[in-house]
Amino acid sequence: MTVTATCCATVVDEWTRAGLTDAFIAPGSRSTPMVLALADNAAVRLHVFHDERAASFAALGHGRATGRPAVVLCTSGTAAAHFHAAVIEADLSAVPLIVCTADRPVERWDIGAAQTIDQTHLYGRSVRWFVEPGIPDAATASTWRSMGSRIIVEASGWSGRAGPVHCNLSFGEPLLGIADELPPGRPVGAPWHAVQSTVAAPDVGALAARVSGRAGIIIAGRGDSDPEHVLALGEQLGWPVLADHRSGCRVPGRAIAHADPLLRSRSFADSQRPEVVLSFGEPHASKVVSQWLAAGRAEVIAAVPSGRWIDPERLATTVVGEAGFAGAMLDAVGPRARADVLDTWREADLAASRAIGSVIAAEPAPTEPGVAIAAVAAVPTDGSLVVASSMPVRDVEWFGPHRGDITVHANRGANGIDGVVSTAIGVALTGRPTICLLGDLAFLHDSAALTALGRRPVDLSIVVIDNDGGGIFSFLPQAERLAAERFESLFGTPHGTDISAVGRAHGLASTDFDPDVLAPDGVRLLVARTDRRRNVEVHDRLFAAVSSAIR
Numbered sequence: 001m002t003v004t005a006t007c008c009a010t011v012v013d014e015w016t017r018a019g020l021t022d023a024f025i026a027p028g029s030r031s032t033p034m035v036l037a038l039a040d041n042a043a044v045r046l047h048v049f050h051d052e053r054a055a056s057f058a059a060l061g062h063g064r065a066t067g068r069p070a071v072v073l074c075t076s077g078t079a080a081a082h083f084h085a086a087v088i089e090a091d092l093s094a095v096p097l098i099v100c101t102a103d104r105p106v107e108r109w110d111i112g113a114a115q116t117i118d119q120t121h122l123y124g125r126s127v128r129w130f131v132e133p134g135i136p137d138a139a140t141a142s143t144w145r146s147m148g149s150r151i152i153v154e155a156s157g158w159s160g161r162a163g164p165v166h167c168n169l170s171f172g173e174p175l176l177g178i179a180d181e182l183p184p185g186r187p188v189g190a191p192w193h194a195v196q197s198t199v200a201a202p203d204v205g206a207l208a209a210r211v212s213g214r215a216g217i218i219i220a221g222r223g224d225s226d227p228e229h230v231l232a233l234g235e236q237l238g239w240p241v242l243a244d245h246r247s248g249c250r251v252p253g254r255a256i257a258h259a260d261p262l263l264r265s266r267s268f269a270d271s272q273r274p275e276v277v278l279s280f281g282e283p284h285a286s287k288v289v290s291q292w293l294a295a296g297r298a299e300v301i302a303a304v305p306s307g308r309w310i311d312p313e314r315l316a317t318t319v320v321g322e323a324g325f326a327g328a329m330l331d332a333v334g335p336r337a338r339a340d341v342l343d344t345w346r347e348a349d350l351a352a353s354r355a356i357g358s359v360i361a362a363e364p365a366p367t368e369p370g371v372a373i374a375a376v377a378a379v380p381t382d383g384s385l386v387v388a389s390s391m392p393v394r395d396v397e398w399f400g401p402h403r404g405d406i407t408v409h410a411n412r413g414a415n416g417i418d419g420v421v422s423t424a425i426g427v428a429l430t431g432r433p434t435i436c437l438l439g440d441l442a443f444l445h446d447s448a449a450l451t452a453l454g455r456r457p458v459d460l461s462i463v464v465i466d467n468d469g470g471g472i473f474s475f476l477p478q479a480e481r482l483a484a485e486r487f488e489s490l491f492g493t494p495h496g497t498d499i500s501a502v503g504r505a506h507g508l509a510s511t512d513f514d515p516d517v518l519a520p521d522g523v524r525l526l527v528a529r530t531d532r533r534r535n536v537e538v539h540d541r542l543f544a545a546v547s548s549a550i551r
Helices: 003-017 032-040 050-065 083-091 138-156 204-211 227-237 257-262 264-271 287-297 323-332 340-362 368-378 391-401 420-428 440-445 471-475 477-481 484-492 497-503 532-550
Strands: 022-025 043-047 072-073 096-101 129-132 164-170 216-220 241-243 277-278 299-304 318-323 382-389 407-409 433-437 461-467 508-514 521-530
Touching: 022 032, 022 050, 022 497, 032 072, 043 521, 050 083, 050 096, 050 407, 050 420, 072 323, 083 096, 083 164, 096 340, 129 138, 129 204, 129 264, 129 391, 138 164, 204 277, 204 299, 216 227, 227 241, 227 299, 227 323, 257 264, 257 287, 257 340, 257 391, 277 323, 299 440, 299 532, 340 368, 340 532, 368 382, 368 433, 368 461, 368 532, 382 391, 382 420, 391 471, 420 433, 420 440, 420 461, 433 440, 440 461, 461 497, 471 477, 471 532, 477 484, 497 508, 497 521
Parallel strands: 022 043, 022 072, 072 096, 096 164, 129 164, 216 241, 216 277, 277 299, 299 318, 382 407, 382 433, 433 461, 461 521, 508 521
Antiparallel strands: none
16 A cells, blocks of 8 residues: 555545546556556546547547546656647636646656656646645645645636646656555545635626617627527527527527628628627637627627636727626616617528528539538537637538537637547547547647547547648638749648548548538548639639628
């Protein structure tokens, strides 16, 4: 029996008392005491990943899907550095995450010892709390449960905003051990600390008076709001709800799905400028929507996830905490002033949907918007879609059909393309049938996640749009102003990799894209081959068709 084994088992017991269910492990030696403690606790499901970055993004995906923190654990040294991108995303997206990095004892620091780097505050200001308790000592046993409980509380966002907690755990020899009797916990399995949020409620009455009876719109993005409350608030005010899929508000007949294509019509955009904007959660991917808002003079009330300032265009006249705000406003606002604005938006959205469908149906081969539309449509009810940044998230937002019965995830905190497949695996491991839509570069960037993927008990369809390079750059001025060869070498960056062959090398069923076999059933890889130049032309035709339809 060892003190180290007892300490780790106590901390894990405290985590499970607070609801921890899953741990994502990258193999290593120095992390042995915590690995065994997690493996020996029957309440914890263990998921082993060969690559640290894949493990960390899978844990992030679990946190996105459940709202509860998972543990991600690695050995000492550069292994810990591979967690950093997921920590940054968890910070910016307010996803709960417990990051455990094993470390050498302090006497092994700064002397050139193997697999030893400076791990103290390794992730800087990206974490909600950093704890470095040192080698477990029986003299501090009375603190173990409090520490374990606080780790969960901090990650879960007691101070107003969930996010990552970094636990740098030094372990000395022997690494193998058996836990002694654990220090007693709270009665009936309760966690050591029960903490309530410290966030105060806004003055809803004053804000309701400022919006009632005025012409406005609601922008709904991913956040803390109840989608039903946001939609009902729009109906009460007579305001259109411009919703992306991550908001959960894209319910047929109740939300506007095609704001970006609609607002590319100058006449429509100019005729629909609001007096007031209520913005919920994170911004849309669409630059057109943000520029339209910036060009107007509307009063903007931004309801943001607690603890995070979200006002990229610096338009907000008032910023409030988002949790519960929509429901409180629904009870406080007066009746709608007019119905014609809402009717105009809904009629235009329906016309846009028909125009988009006609263009896609006329294309002889798979198009990137068409693949995005098919992916959204194929997600089973109560299933999940994980979509990569860059063009996939935009195509889903701009052209995707209404789906209020699915959950859509995207790592839009930092907008990186790293860890997309791993995030989808983490989401799928919660039991939700999942489709992952991403580009070829994002797929190759996270190809380590494919290792042993076929053995995992998940229903996951990975849809890769393969245009042999960075497709989004073809929409930028660089594509027009640079010589073709120079543009390709610096921005297009063709890779020449056979995506299907990569999947087959990992034992995955790999086929060409077929919308009829998109539904998740086990693990499968579907590759849609497209052309970057043609993709720009297709987008141009779609935007022109929408403008013509609403003219």
